[in-house]
Amino acid sequence: MFNRLxxxxxxxxxxxxxxxxxxxxxxAGQDDYPELLLREIGLAAQSLHASGPVDSVYWGGGTPSLLDPSHISGILETINRFWPLAADAEITLEANPGTIDRSYLTGLRTAGINRLSLGVQSFDDRSLQILGRIHTARDSVQAIEDARHAGFDNLGIDLIHALPRQTVSEWHRELKRALAATPDHISIYGLTIEEQTPFAALYPEGSSDLTDNDLSAAMSEAADDLLVSAGFRHYEIANYALPGRESRHNSGYWRRDRYLGLGAGAHTFLNDSVFGSRFSNSSDTAQYAAEVRQGNLVRHDCQELSREDAMAEFMFLGLRMAEGICCRDFEREFGQSVHHAFGRAIERLAPAGLLVIRDDRMWLTPRGMLLSNQVLSCFIP
Ligand code: SF4
Structure with missing residues (x-):
């Protein structure tokens, strides 16, 4: 059972x-992909049921804005036939500003997309070049303008900070440009150097071009100051939203709602075992295509969660949100108190000013959010 897709x-x-x-x-395989998704939906619907109206659908990538709106609307109609969408379902699509124009965005709106997440990444052309993006800052501003014109009243942008040699004042300028573009939601990610990417060779560990932790923290604080004073709520470690514009879909991940992932590499979380199970589709597009064509939905990297896994997830996902976790909910789900399960971590983090416990709630302080990697790892067995 699931309520998100x-x-x-x-x-x-x-x-x-x-x-x-x-x-x-x-x-390779791009033209056939919408057909594969339709087939996968038909196959999955034979055994997987929604727990009620589907509350959110998220098109992520990759670059979902390479899909034709007619394919998007056909797939949404098929989803709705098997797993009815809630009347007010949030339907988000990630779009690359270098792939869209006003008529495409109007097509998306007509197809049923009601929330747009734009991969802006930076409002500085030099940074965009460093990141190897296919668009300019001007393209992003134009995309936001076009999206508003097409009727998108729920629009988020992604930004990346802690770029090689980036200064706090450059980042501050970017944030101001972001606010001037008037999005409803801003996600901010620090650049991480991932293994086996060209950046891993360009910027090896210890490279003097990389931003150190102090500078990165100063950038996060600058974002917090500016965005909060502009009316945004810092509702999750990496996410800011105007009131009522929080991402429902992503909030579902942090609350451990069940979701079904479709397409190559998509992840799924279902409650088909006591504490839920996670698995993914093949991330090899050719293998994914072969499995779907054979009518065989293979579950890769299956993990049936133990009580300990689920308790840890409850904490390290829930504490990502400003509202934190409800201790009573934890006890109801796991039959023991959060203090009993994680007493040692709590005793370390609370006196250090990283975690607050009040009544039956627990949440991270601003400093706890800044140091979230270290703080949240305390809950992992
Ligand atoms: S970051 Fe670049 S390569 Fe990666 S999914 Fe987005 S557009 Fe594609």
Missing amino acids: YLHIPFCLRKCPYCSFVSRDDG
Whole structure:
């Protein structure tokens, strides 16, 4: 059972040198892909049922904005036939500003997409070049303008900070440009150097071009100051939203809602065992295609969660959100108190000013959020 759907579109016009997502830029298999998704939906619907109306659908990638709106609307109609969508379902599509124009965006809106997530990454052309993006800052501003014109009133942008040799004042300028573009939601990710990407060779560990932890923390604090004073709520470690514009789909991940992933490399979380199970589709697009064509939905990297796994997830996902976790919910789900399960971590983090416990809730302080990697790892067995 699930109440959220994720569709992965593993194609890009050109691979960015920092990216380790499942995507390819040679076009192989791209034309057949919508048909494969339709087939996968039909196969999955034979055994998997929604727990009620589907509350959110998220098209991620890769570059979902390479899909034709007619394919998107056909796939959404098919989804709705098997797993009815809630009347107010949030339907998000990630779009690359270098692949869209006003008429395409109007087509998306007509196809049923009601939330747009734009991969802006930077409002500085030099940074965009470093990142190997296919678009300019001007393209992003134009894309936001076009999206508003096409009727998108729920629009998010992604930004990356801690770029090689980036200064805090350059980042501050970018944030101001971001605010001037008036998005409803801003996601901010620090650049991470992923293994086996061109960036891993360009910027080896210890490279003086890379931003150190202090500078990166100063950039996060600058974002917090500026965005919060502009009316955004820092509702999750990497996410800011105007009131009512929080991502429902992503909030579902942090609350451990069940979701079904469709497409190559997509991940799924279902409650078909006591504490839930996670698995993924093949991330090899050719293998994924072969499995779907054979009518055989193979579950890769299956993990049936133990009580300990599920308790850890409850903590390290829930504490990502500003609202934190509800201790009573934890006890209801696992039959023991959060203090009993994680007393040692709590005793270390709370006196250090990284975690707050009040009434039956627990959440990270701003400093806890800044040091979230270290803090959240305390809950992993
Ligand atoms: S456009 Fe996005 S998914 Fe595609 S290569 Fe660049 S970062 Fe990765």
